[in-house]
Amino acid sequence: MTKTLLSLSGISKQFDGKTVLDELSLTIDDGEFITLLGPSGCGKTTLLRMMAGFEHPDEGTVTLSGVDITQTPPEHRPLNTVFQNYALFPHMSVFDNVAYGLKMEKRPKAEIAERVEEALAMVQLEDFARRKPHQLSGGQQQRVAIARAVVKRPKMLLLDEPLSALDYKLRRTMQVELKRLQRELGITFVFVTHDQEEALSMSDRIVVLKDGHIQQLGTPREVYERPANVFTARFVGQTNFFPGRVTNIEGERISVDVFGLNRDLNKPSFRVAMKQSLHVLLRPEDIRVLAPDDTEGVAGKIVERNYKGSTLDSMIELEDGSHVMASEFFDEDDPTFDYSIGERVRVSWVDGWEWLLAEEGDEPLTDEEELAADDAEH
């Protein structure tokens, strides 16, 4: 039985007349790893700062273990934050940085020393206690910041894009390390990121945010495989959007016309009507690329190929000019398989791997979201 640790209800916040959070409600369970994911300006950081107590909502309440903490200042909240740029105190040694929170609690000296050492051991920095922050690498500073935040044994750890300043490899290492820490400590982690890959690999649940609204709340698998709307589908991972048109409805099955192919698909959870247009979503790895003489699929030609090590990613241009992204794994039968630009192929997919979404007045991505989504892929 999971119990609610923190709940936000009806939270609204404006900055200079601009709505950042709009009547947002969210409950966070004790012990979970929950990620707030979204492009910059979606309100994810404001939401986190509200949990920490640096911002106060214009409307709505924040409760922690049933106690209203909406107006409680940060120093009186049993939560701690790991800041984006670490925010280590530059004039203090690593030891003093980690000890700071315990000194504020006026703990006896012996206890402080013991707990600081314990926290530093946990992040493998026992030998660095006497160093100053500027003598450490980015990854080490990051670990000090984590040690400093967990040494107080908070009920909840808030992490504001803590890995964004690290290089790719170190980021992967830290992701694993954070997961390990979370398991060992059993503390609830609230993690803010714009990196969808990070969100998918670390979280128990993901909150997809845009314009101060929750777009989707679910497990990484739900968010990736069954996106609730076009935004989530575009923001989390790469997706092919095929235009579909309902040609027949029969019981739990519908027929959809996609690029002139008539496919029998499972009826989606939303209402469908005859001749309705809808999106047929397929992830690049769900696309099957067939030989040009195959009877199945739609004809097209390769316009781009990218060797990615474990996969071969290609862009296929269909005859009507639309583009399809495909990502194929190398297999044992043909380890040297490759495409040449201009090669003719046919495109198809396995029935049942598609995901249907209703058209939603179809707003295209804004430039900023496009950038954020691109950013998140690297």
Next chain:
Amino acid sequence: MRWLSRSYLTLVYLLLYVPIVVLVVFSFNDSRTGYSWGGLSLRWYDSLFNNHAMVQAMWNSLWLALTAATVSTIIGALTALALHRYRFRGKRVLNGMLFVVMMSPEIVLAISLLGLFLLLGLKLGYVSLLLAHVTFCLPFVVITVMARLSGFDERLPEAARDLGASDFTMTRTVLIPVIMPALMAGWLLGFTLSMDDVVVSTFVSGPSYEILPLRIYSMVRVGLKPEVNALGTLLLVFSLVMLMLSQWILSRSKQ
């Protein structure tokens, strides 16, 4: 070209340092006239320290510089913090007004301060000097501290609050230590400015409180006494020590 640039640099440094070297050398000159060499001697230092009025002026100046620098550092640091931290109406105007005080001719400041003190009926002496010195030191302190604050990580106070520090504790344990080098630099700047000010001091000092620059000035008017050379040398050594001290503090804080 190389030859040219070297001789140019040599010339520049000669122009800068020859007067100073001459002053130091002649302070050890045994001759009564300032223009001929009469052998090594410490007699001018001796007569300097036996000149009661001079020693008194020295102490007065030191005390004035010390208090003016301290007062302006405290007020200046608080002003800088307010300008940095809070958004309020007229902030830009206040900011600009600092530069006005800094850029306006000293004589203008001197006349207006004198006018103000007379208007207030303030007796000219230590207090009027202190107020005047704090006034012209203030913008320099504010600007020094603001420069440091502009590079200050806004997350640091938040991190301290997050770890359980009250606003006051945060200021004491994080904010002040981090901006300490700027506070010291501002203080030293104020100290030096106060120490060698002549123009403003001429206007606002009274007979009850004579300070060193004015004393030297009146001495020199009668004729250049070798005592002045000795005094100049002492001041030079003093400023060098201060300079090295400030550099040492800055380099230590960077570690």
